[in-house]
Amino acid sequence: MNILYLLIPIGLIILGAAIWLFIWAVRSGQYEDLEGPAHRILMDDDDPMIPENAAKKAREKKQQE
Amino acid sequence: MCCPGCQAVANAIVANGLTDFYKYRTEKSQNPQQSMDELYETLSLYDKPELQKDFVKQEAGSLRQASLILEGIVCAACVWLNERHVMALPGVSEFRINYSSRRATVKWDDDKIHLSDILKAITTIGYVAHPFDAGRQEKLHKSERSRAMRGLAVSGLGAMQVMMLAVAMYAGESQGMDAGLRHFMRWISLLITIPVVLYAASPFFKSAWRDLKYRQLGMDVPVSLAIGIAFIASCWATLLNQGEVYFDSVTMFTFFLLTGRYLEMMARHRAGQASEELIRLLPVTATRVSEGEEQVVSASELQLADLVRIKPGETVPADGVIVEGKSSIDESLLTGESVPVSRSEGSEIIGGSINIESPILMRIDKIGEDTILSSIVRLLDRAQTEKPRLAQLADRVAGWFVAVILLLATAIGWYWWQHDPANAFWISLSVLVVTCPCALSLATPAALVAATGQLTRMGLLTTRGHALETLARATHVVFDKTGTLTHGRLQLEDVITLQDQPRQQVLKIAAALESASEHPLAKAIIEAADKEQLTATDISAITGRGMQGYIDGRLYRLGKPDFVAELGADIGQHEAFRQQKTVVALADEQHLLALFVLADVVREDAYDTLQALRDLGLNITLLSGDQGPVVSHVAEQLGIEDAHAGLLPDQKLAHIQAMQQSGDVVVMIGDGVNDAPVLAAAQVSVAMGGGSQIAHASADLVLLSEQLPHIVDGVVMARRSLAVIRQNLIWALGYNLLALPLAAMGMIAPWMAAIGMSASSLVVVLNALRLTR
Structure with a gap:
């Protein structure tokens, strides 16, 4: 069982990373709005992702500038 | 389109x-x-x-x-x-x-x-x-939320890790474990528990310290004691490599309690957000008239004696006097009066009220702190600070419990010191840990969280922690009228046709005449009329009196009976005039055609709700700022015996305080700005979801669904949760009373103590979950 002396400290490091990650998420405001993202994901804005449309959009943008 | x-x-x-x-x-x-x-x-x-x-x-x-x-x-x-x-x-x-x-x-x-x-x-x-x-309060809320989140993360993740190690150690106890490995695991647990206790649990310590400074024994005192003593003892045991450790209990306990507090805080913040919007009662801009020129300026720039033009539909920016024009003003938000009042040159108008009919010119007399709106806000602040701090059931029990436990532990420690000094410390410690008030301090929050969650799904939002407990003990329910028992807007109650024209026909004529008007009376008539409309021509509005216009070449007048009669029709005497209701007459040049009776209609479910509340043994009172006859009419309809009319906000406040003096626990239900101070003063207050924001801010519960029967559900739920809380407290105390003598005799092994503690907490939580069904 000597391997535990190594594995448990590794677990501890991962724990520290998890807490740091969570605190970072809270600080950057990811927990401010818990309802919005659930809806946002359903709005698939994939039109501009389709290569044809993306090219068209880029052209339009160039014209505007 | x-x-x-x-x-x-x-x-x-x-x-x-x-x-x-x-x-x-x-x-x-x-x-x-x-x-x-x-x-x-x-x-x-x-x-x-x-x-x-x-x-x-x-x-x-x-x-x-x-x-x-x-x-x-x-x-x-x-x-x-x-x-x-x-x-x-x-x-x-x-x-x-x-x-x-x-x-x-x-x-x-x-x-x-x-x-x-x-x-x-x-x-x-x-x-x-x-x-x-965004304001100070909003920033404060944001940092409070973020702090609570971080505490939850640290305690939650910490608890999982420590629990995992604890299971290994319990298993090692029976199956045999390397002493070195066990010691190592204890050290790791200690390391993980340090941030949980020092960071995540620090709100409990701070609040307990505050309680002690004011010589009170709140729930946070035993919580802090349990966490603190169990942690220090476990550290001691780890350092000396003897005795037992309780890191798992410490972290789990902290996590459970923080979760409960977090949910409570979220509900409170959501309600608090609404109060930010209060300022919006006053408009941001105003039309200032100086030397005959109109100029749109920001409302904060207005000075005393400035002249301001207010168009129909606009909000009055500050208190003042009308210097030119005549109009009806909707003051319902401030006074609770449902019908707009007629105001002409020389009469005072209040900032925050809405001009309905025609443009007026006003002179500003009071700005900022001196306005009536700010005085209502001040009244609210005062009432909130004066609100009696209700000692919570759990707090009261906990206070005694802590005192007794501490005395007992000392006594037991002293006894063992006399007989077996080597074991004295460990035995008195196990007494303290076994009687850890985990279940006791979870008893109330667990039930409250379950009940408030259920009520929120129904549409009754709980914004303050004490609301349910107090609601269960309520003896008296006080209603405001406008917007609470009634819909808060005028509706057509009856059409009395006097010639042989059918009801729909007169309504059409009236709607055509009113089509251009913003007046609430007009809106009520248009709402009741058919969709297909007649067209009136040459419509003219005579402020405060009525409308006139031509339909198919015939002249009609609609408005006050005496105004209508000037055309030549004989209005005679009619039953409807004698009742204290709002009556609008319609006439052509020969005859009075119809009378429209308008009233603020009582909500359909109001009667049943009041009956259900009476069946629950509650007394009902109606306090209204509206005129006497209107109030007594509503009271009669709903069978309310104790109704008071024409009350100003401070009179309502005095009324409630008088009731409280005589020992009643008062529930106040209201919606307007004028109700805010009263809502804050009552032991429990419910604001209607459609009511003013300031009412939301001062209420303990917000009825988002606007369904009165949910108030009854709320009372029933509150009583059920109080029953569950009692059961939980009895269970927790019973468990402690049973375990205490055993621990005192030194018969409880640490794993038994741990299992007992978790099991008693689990029972409490499961019992609370019954409320969600």
């Missing part, structure tokens, strides 16, 4: 290629109410630096940032539409809407685009945006 405005909105949406909005929206958008041009003019004021300094944050270069309140956001599609539309504007670098709070933050480059252009862009797609000062 109902109007050109809607078409313009649709055009703007289609032209920008945002038609997905129609695909995704789950609710119909609201109609823009003000005409666009006027709105644009007002919006351009927001570019003034003196107005911007309140809510705009300057960033590097010409980059600026502001927070906006968005009106009209009803579903996620609205959020999507607004974000897409505004982000497409050149110069806007960031625009994000928070769906839960309906607030947005916008960042823009002031060289490329002005704030008013952004606001206009939002207006063109049918929403209304106002900048607002």
Whole structure:
């Protein structure tokens, strides 16, 4: 069982990373709005992702500038 | 399309290629109410630096940032539409809407685009945006939320790790474990527990310290003692490598309690957000008239003795006197009066009320702190601070419990010191840990969280922790009338036809005459009439009296009976005039055609609700600011015996305080600004969801569903949860009483103590979960 002396400290490091990650998420405001993202994901804005449309959009943008 | 405005909105949406909005929206958008041009003019004021300094944050270069309140956001599609539309504007670098709070933050480059252009862009797609000062309270809430989140993360993740190690150690106890490994695991547990105790649990220690300073024994004192003593003892045991460790209990306990507090805090914040919008009762801009010239200025710039023009539909910016014109003014938000009152030259008008009929010119007499609106806010503040701090059931029990436990532990320790000094410390410690008030301190919050969750799903939002406990003990329910027992707006109650024309026909004529009017009476009549309309020509409005106009060449008048009679018809005597109701008459040049009886109609479910409340053994009182006859009519309809009319806010307050003096526990249900101080003073208060924001802010519960029967459900739920809390307390105390003598005799092994502690907490939580069914 000597391997535990190594594995448990590794677990501890991962724990520290998890807490740091969570605190970072809270600080950057990811927990401010818990309802919005659930809806946002359903709005698939994939039109501009389709290569044809993306090219068209880029052209339009160039014209505007 | 109902109007050109809607078409313009649709055009703007289609032209920008945002038609997905129609695909995704789950609710119909609201109609823009003000005409666009006027709105644009007002919006351009927001570019003034003196107005911007309140809510705009300057960033590097010409980059600026502001927070906006968005009106009209009803579903996620609205959020999507607004974000897409505004982000497409050149110069806007960031625009994000928070769906839960309906607030947005916008960042823009002031060289490329002005704030008013952004606001206009939002207006063109049918929403209304106002900048607002995020304010101290909002920032405070944000940091409080973030602090609670971080505490939850540290304690939750810590608890999982420690529990995992604890299971290994328990298993090792029976199956045999390397002493070195066991010692190592203890050290790791200690390491993980340090941040949980020092960081996550610090709110308990702070609050316990505060309690002790004021010589009280609150729930946080035993909680802190349990966490503190168990932690220190476990550290001691780890350092000396003897005795037992309780790290698992410490972390789990902290995590459970923090979760409960977090949920409670979220509900409180959500209600608190509403109070920010209170300021919006006063308009941001006003039309100042100086030397015959009209100029739109920001309302904060107004000085005493300034002359201000107020158009129909606009809000009065400050207290003052009418110097020119005559109109009816809607003061319902402030006084609770449901019918607009007629005001003419020389009469005083209150800031926050709405001009209904015709333009008036007013002179400002009072601004800022001196206005009636601010005095109501001050009254509210006072009532809130004077609110009796109700000792909570658990707190009372806990106070005694802690005192007894501490005395017992000392006594037991002293006894063992005499007989077996080597074991004295460990035995008195196990007494303290076994009797750890885990279950006891979870008993109340677990039940409250379960019950409030269930009530929120029903549409009754709990904003203060004590609300349910007090609601269960209530003896007296006090209702406001307007907007609570009634719908809060005039509706057509009856049409009395006097000639042989049918009801629908007279209604059509009346609706045609009223079609251009903004008056609530007119709205009620139009609402009741058929969709297909007649057209009236040459309509003229005579302020405070009525309307006249031609339909198919015949002259009609609609309004006050004496005004209508001037055309030549004989109005005679009629039953309806003698009742104290609002009566509108319709006549042509020969005859009186019909009488329309209007009233603020009582909610359909009001009678049953009151009956159900009486069946629960509650007394019912009606306190209203409205006139006597109207109030007694409603009271009669609903069978309320104890009804009081014509009360000002401070009289209502005095009434409630008198009831409290005689030992009643008062529940107040209201909706208006005038109710706010009373809501704050009552032991439990319920605000209607459609009521004013300030009422929400001062209430313990908010009835979001606007369904009166849910109040009955609330009382029933409150009583059930009080019963569950009692059961939980009895169980927790019973467990402790049983375990204490065993521990005192030194018979309890640590693993037994741990299992007992977890099991008793689990029973308490499961019992509380019964409330959600």
